[in-house]
Amino acid sequence: MHIERIHVWDCVARFKQGIYATSRCQKSAIRGRVFQVLGTGGWKGFGEVVFPFSLPRQLEEQVIQAEKVFLSELVGKNIDHLMDRAEAFRAREAHWSSVAFALETTWYDLQGKQQNQTISSILHGKRSHRVTPYLSISVSDQQELKERLRSETEDAKVIQLKLTNQSWADDVAWIHQVLDHHPSVELLLADANGKWSVSQACEIISGCQDPRIIWEEPCATYSENAEVEQLTHQRVMADQCVGSMANAEKAVREKAVSVITIKPAYLGGLSTAQYLLNRCAEGGVRVRVDGPWCGGIGAAAVLHLAAGVEPELLIASCNLQAPLEASAMPGGVVVFPDGKISPPKGAGLGLREESLDERFGVPQAIYSA
Structure with a gap:
């Protein structure tokens, strides 16, 4: 399977109680990045960049600004390049591990759907x-x-x-x-x-x-x-x-x-x-x-x-x-x-096989050949 398109959304969710505090910091919301990778044959895989709770905003922006390069490079490649790219990010500073997590999650989701198995199995x-x-x-x-x-x-x-x-x-x-x-x-x-x-x-x-x-x-x-x-x-x-x-x-x-x-x-x-x-x-x-x-x-x-x-x-x-x-x-x-x-039942992550465009609206970015 090869990667045909990647859609990206910026997602912000607020805490129900208003403020969530630890001894290190406090926040009223969390921010993440959601990837939808569309592969040949109509397969869709999902990943989420989960930023560390106390990560400074400038480092979040550093990751976001880099997306254009590393996601564009994945288009047209075999999905196994998701795992290769994840390994490369693990060798960088700690905050890049969140990107590696998102790319690996996407790969496991696609593999599970192809094999009709859960990620857990x-x-x-x-x-x-x-x-x-x-x-x-x-x-x-x-x-x-x-x-x-x-x-x-x-x-x-x-x-x-x-x-x-x-x-x-x-x-x-x-x-x-x-x-x-x-x-x-x-x-x-x-x-x-x-x-x-x-x-x-x-x-x-x-x-x-x-x-x-x-x-x-x-x-x-x-x-x-x-x-x-x-x-x-x-x-x-x-x-x-x-x-x-x-x-x-x-x-x-x-x-x-x-x-x-x-x-x-x-x-x-x-x-x-x-x-x-x-x-x-x-x-x-x-x-x-x-x-x-x-x-x-x-x-x-x-x-x-x-x-x-x-x-x-x-x-x-x-x-x-x-x-x-x-x-x-x-x-x-x-x-x-x-x-x-x-986790939900079903292949891959177990999330319903649907386009995230219907949930989140127009993507912030689309990468395609």
């Missing part, structure tokens, strides 16, 4: 599972936390609580508020987004010894997070500090943290994320599979990866569309009555 070669999602809570004060807990957590088994780091006392109080008032919660991911020093992390963790807590990214670097787990003997999850393949493989080899997060958009695609998952399975390292908040294409791609992970290895995944307002973006997540989630 191509990646894992077996039947996929429904997965447990985590609910991410980002609030600015205790009253807002109380309201969110009352309105959204009835069925949540795993909650991620974004800590503000404004006050140690507030962070600890918020943690206890979740655990004391919601006994059905099986895991609380207390997310500091890497803002503490080792000594600060150890002091705070010593005051919260509940076995349901996993301390997510207390410090900025992998070595610091490993040290915190060693000193406190409490479970630590490495997140963005293992966003590169080198750091992630080191974490798997050393087994110095209890959980690592696998984000295909940061690792440069589904193929590299699958390779890392295989290493985790061999080493018995537990994982969470997710990524930055995004639209339905990116969300479905991530879930196809998560859905093939053995349940005893996967602590949770995520509905990456959940905190965003409904938009024209296709729905990439199926939510079941028991709260579990899966």
Whole structure:
């Protein structure tokens, strides 16, 4: 199959709660780029550039300005050039990994449709599972936390609580508020987004010894997070500090943290994320599979990866569309009555075989021979 045309849209989705805040930054909306690749024979493949949450706007624009060159060069080529181009982007600075993720997703979508297989079956070669999602809570004060807990957590088994780091006392109080008032919660991911020093992390963790807590990214670097787990003997999850393949493989080899997060958009695609998952399975390292908040294409791609992970290895995944307002973006997540989630059924990504022109309108750019 050869590439005949590529359509591109700029997509912006706002957060339902107005502002989504972490200890590093806050945003009212996320931005992405959507690719529709049309191949010979009428096949359509979809990909989504999922920008890192804290990526500066000038770097987003750098990627967008480069599209004219790298997408034009793909027209007329065999679809396997999507994977070749993705590999080249992985060798560049970290923010280009989001483009590699989009190109690989498009290739897997086209392959799945041609073979009448889901992306999950191509990646894992077996039947996929429904997965447990985590609910991410980002609030600015205790009253807002109380309201969110009352309105959204009835069925949540795993909650991620974004800590503000404004006050140690507030962070600890918020943690206890979740655990004391919601006994059905099986895991609380207390997310500091890497803002503490080792000594600060150890002091705070010593005051919260509940076995349901996993301390997510207390410090900025992998070595610091490993040290915190060693000193406190409490479970630590490495997140963005293992966003590169080198750091992630080191974490798997050393087994110095209890959980690592696998984000295909940061690792440069589904193929590299699958390779890392295989290493985790061999080493018995537990994982969470997710990524930055995004639209339905990116969300479905991530879930196809998560859905093939053995349940005893996967602590949770995520509905990456959940905190965003409904938009024209296709729905990439199926939510079941028991709260579990899966990607849509069907070949490739599982999204309906339709032209995205009908959803998004006139493309921002079209590349053709």
